[in-house]
Amino acid sequence: MGGPRGRMTSQEDRLKTVDLIKESCKDGARLIPACRVVGISARTYQRWTKGGSVARDSRPDAIRPKPSNQLTQEEKQQVLEVCHRKEYASLPPGQIVPQLADKGGYIASESSFYRILHAADEQHHRGRSQKPRQSSPPEGFCATGPNQIWTWDICVLQQCQWQVYMV
Numbered sequence: 001m002g003g004p005r006g007r008m009t010s011q012e013d014r015l016k017t018v019d020l021i022k023e024s025c026k027d028g029a030r031l032i033p034a035c036r037v038v039g040i041s042a043r044t045y046q047r048w049t050k051g052g053s054v055a056r057d058s059r060p061d062a063i064r065p066k067p068s069n070q071l072t073q074e075e076k077q078q079v080l081e082v083c084h085r086k087e088y089a090s091l092p093p094g095q096i097v098p099q100l101a102d103k104g105g106y107i108a109s110e111s112s113f114y115r116i117l118h119a120a121d122e123q124h125h126r127g128r129s130q131k132p133r134q135s136s137p138p139e140g141f142c143a144t145g146p147n148q149i150w151t152w153d154i155c156v157l158q159q160c161q162w163q164v165y166m167v
Helices: 011-026 031-038 042-048 075-082 095-101 109-121
Strands: none
Touching: 011 031, 011 075, 011 095, 075 095, 075 109, 095 109
8 A cells, every 4th residue: 555645545455455454453463553554544444444344435436516617618619719810820828818818808718728729639839839859969079189179168079089199
């Protein structure tokens, strides 16, 4: 077990954990150290075993209300239409939202614009911007004699066989 708080524990793992703790307590161990060994608190053990049987995790079955501030499908479509307009087609949401606000219009937040564009698979490099390119290190130079290469940064010099030239 072990790990961060609030993790989901399968029913099978709960049953094994409770059986291990019950067995160790029957053999003489105290509850709190036995729980600590398997990575849960004594309070978690008590909550799992309340009522005589091992309770299953009810979080996946919880009824969660829809957020009242969630954008409707029409509002999401309006965001996409705004992003498709010619004057906004090459701009990121960080520039579209303030320009709309300057004109007195507000559809959604900048993060909502990003989320909607991402869901529509349109959050790419918009307009003239391009994907970042993989840059390679600069080509190295190898000096085989004196005064062949002048540089302020010796990092561009390759590791080569240095020879001492005597004048």
